[in-house]
Amino acid sequence: MDLGRIKSSIFDRSVFKLIKDRQSKEIKRAYLGQQAATKKLDNANVVTSLSSKPMAVYDVANKLAASGAKLDYVTVNIVMDAASREIRLKEIINDLEEQCRHFNITIAQTDVRVSARAIKPIVTVFGLGHAQVETDESFKLTESYKPKPEDVIVAIGVIGLSGIRRVIKEKEEEILKRYTRDVLDKALAKLEELDTTSISDLVYEEFRKEGIKGNVYSLSEGGVIDCLWNIAEKNHIGFEVDIRKIPVRQEIIEICEMFSINPYEMESIGSLLVTYSGNYGIVNILNEKNVKAFEVGCFKSDNKKILRSLSDERFVEMPGQDEIYKVINN
Numbered sequence: 001m002d003l004g005r006i007k008s009s010i011f012d013r014s015v016f017k018l019i020k021d022r023q024s025k026e027i028k029r030a031y032l033g034q035q036a037a038t039k040k041l042d043n044a045n046v047v048t049s050l051s052s053k054p055m056a057v058y059d060v061a062n063k064l065a066a067s068g069a070k071l072d073y074v075t076v077n078i079v080m081d082a083a084s085r086e087i088r089l090k091e092i093i094n095d096l097e098e099q100c101r102h103f104n105i106t107i108a109q110t111d112v113r114v115s116a117r118a119i120k121p122i123v124t125v126f127g128l129g130h131a132q133v134e135t136d137e138s139f140k141l142t143e144s145y146k147p148k149p150e151d152v153i154v155a156i157g158v159i160g161l162s163g164i165r166r167v168i169k170e171k172e173e174e175i176l177k178r179y180t181r182d183v184l185d186k187a188l189a190k191l192e193e194l195d196t197t198s199i200s201d202l203v204y205e206e207f208r209k210e211g212i213k214g215n216v217y218s219l220s221e222g223g224v225i226d227c228l229w230n231i232a233e234k235n236h237i238g239f240e241v242d243i244r245k246i247p248v249r250q251e252i253i254e255i256c257e258m259f260s261i262n263p264y265e266m267e268s269i270g271s272l273l274v275t276y277s278g279n280y281g282i283v284n285i286l287n288e289k290n291v292k293a294f295e296v297g298c299f300k301s302d303n304k305k306i307l308r309s310l311s312d313e314r315f316v317e318m319p320g321q322d323e324i325y326k327v328i329n330n
Contacts, residue, residue, distance in 0.1 A: 033289060034068040036129075037146070045131040051125045051220070055162050057099035058194045059220055059269050060127030065197035066218040066272065068204055069131035074100065075109040077126055081118040092123060102195065145213045147235050147275050149301035154198060154274040156293045157247070159224050161189040161251045162269035163324050167255060170328050175255055187251035194270035199291055203274055206285055214276025221270040226265065226319045227273055229305065238304040239299030261323040275299070 022070035036049040051059035061071045076096060082090060089112065100107055164187050168175060175184060200216045207214055219227050223247055232239050248263050256263045274293070276282065286293040300306075305316040 036063050036069065047129045047131055048127065049129075050124060050126045052122065053162070053267070053269065054166060055099065055194055055269050056123060056125035057096060057105075057127070058162075058191075059218075060125055061103050062194075062196045062200070062218040062269060062272075063220070064129040065200035066216040067131070068200075068216075069129040069170065071103055071105055071127050071129045072104050073108040074125050074127045076107055076111070076123065078110070078112045078124075079118050079122040080112065080114045081120055084112055084118055084121055086115075088121065092121060096123070096125070102191065103197075110234050117256065128191065132303075136172065145215055145277075147215065147231060147237065147299055148277060149237055149299050150283075151214070151275050151277050151299045152155050152295060153228075153239065153241060153297045153299065154276075154284070154293050155167065155247060155271070155296045156203075156274060156291060157196060157271040158189070158193070158247050158249055158252070159268040159271045160248060160256070160263040160266050161271070162194055162220075163223070163263070163267035163322075164188065164227045164252045164255060166263070166267070166324055167259065167327055171259070175258065177259065179251075179254065181253070183251050187249060187255055190271060196270060196272050199272060199286075202286070202291065203272075203282070206282060207276070210280055210284070212276050212278060212280055214274060217273040217274065217275070219271040221267050222266050222319055223266045223268040223322070224271065224273065225262075225307075225316060226322075229316065229319055231273075231275070232299065232303070232305055235299075236303070238290055238300040238302050239297060240300055240304075240307070240308065243307045244297075245294045245296040247292065247294060248284055256323075259327050263323075265319055266323045 036047045047064055047067050049060040049063040049067070051057075057074060060074065064071050078089070078092060093110075096107060168184055168188060170186070182198070196218060200218070203216050206212065217227055217231065226315045228239055228241065243264065246264065252263055256266070274282065282297050283293045297308075307314045307316055
């Protein structure tokens with residue numbers, strides 16, 4: 001199988017369909033590419049998410065916020081390889097602590113073990129959050145709304161921010177032979193740019209205020225194309241998107257070109273897709289509040305998945321592994 005997250009077809013037949021619902025129908029399992037699972041309680045919804053990305057705390061916080069929830073705490077599982085020294089473990093914990101400090105949360109539990117089968121440390125972060133119980137039946141917790149043909153697709157945030165950090169970390173010396181440090185610095189986002197929690201909160205606030213039916217999706221592995229594909233496949237619809245309108249920094253494009261990486265299919269923690277039904281000025285509202293948002297396309301009734309660029313159009317096939325694995329060996 002390809003490196004990284006498995007394809008939706010494999011996940012569907014070999015994972016999701018083999019796991020049965022038990023105990024209660026109030027538990028909503030997370031499908032591949034979805035961001036969180038939900039357990040409905042009387043006074044609150046318990047929402048969970050997990051990530052094994054280098055910026056895992058940002059990833060789970062963003063996924064929970066895109067699910068209408070707030071991150072309360074995380075637990076961490078670390079599998080160390082036998083060759084790693086204790087100082088490497090301290091570096092991992094300090095990095096996680098820095099991420100948690102940004103969100104003002106605590107690592108509630110940590111399990112660490114050493115495995116002879118591991119070739120490098122593997123860190124998995126499990127995030128637990130809560131969401132209010134919606135009393136208004138017209139607006140419920142995220143992803144309960146099923147996207148429909150002609151629903152609008154909006155992109156928020158520069159794509160590829162987290163992915164390019166990993167590429168630069170792996171290939172910095174090689175990149176500096178072609179580009180100046182200034183180019184690298186412009187491609188590298190500030191850590192704060194990877195946090196989309198407040199933006200998701202703002203979008204849902206507008207949804208509630210205007211009675212809009214829609215969803216927020218936090219991008220991660222596979223980038224914007226993988227996210228669009230999974231939404232369309234799950235809901236048996238197609239999409240038509242103008243790829244020129246998806247925000248990406250020129251510096252990211254140039255560095256990606258060095259390694260034949262498609263930035264639209266690269267890990268993109270720090271970016272969101274917002275989809276909704278109706279003719280609402282969400283983009284203008286967000287722009288007025290200093291959130292750069294762009295209407296990039298819409299869903300279609302057929303199953304065709306089309307990317308447009310001026311007069312060119314390309315039919316999207318099932319995404320493979322994240323483009324980042326062209327330079328990073330797992």
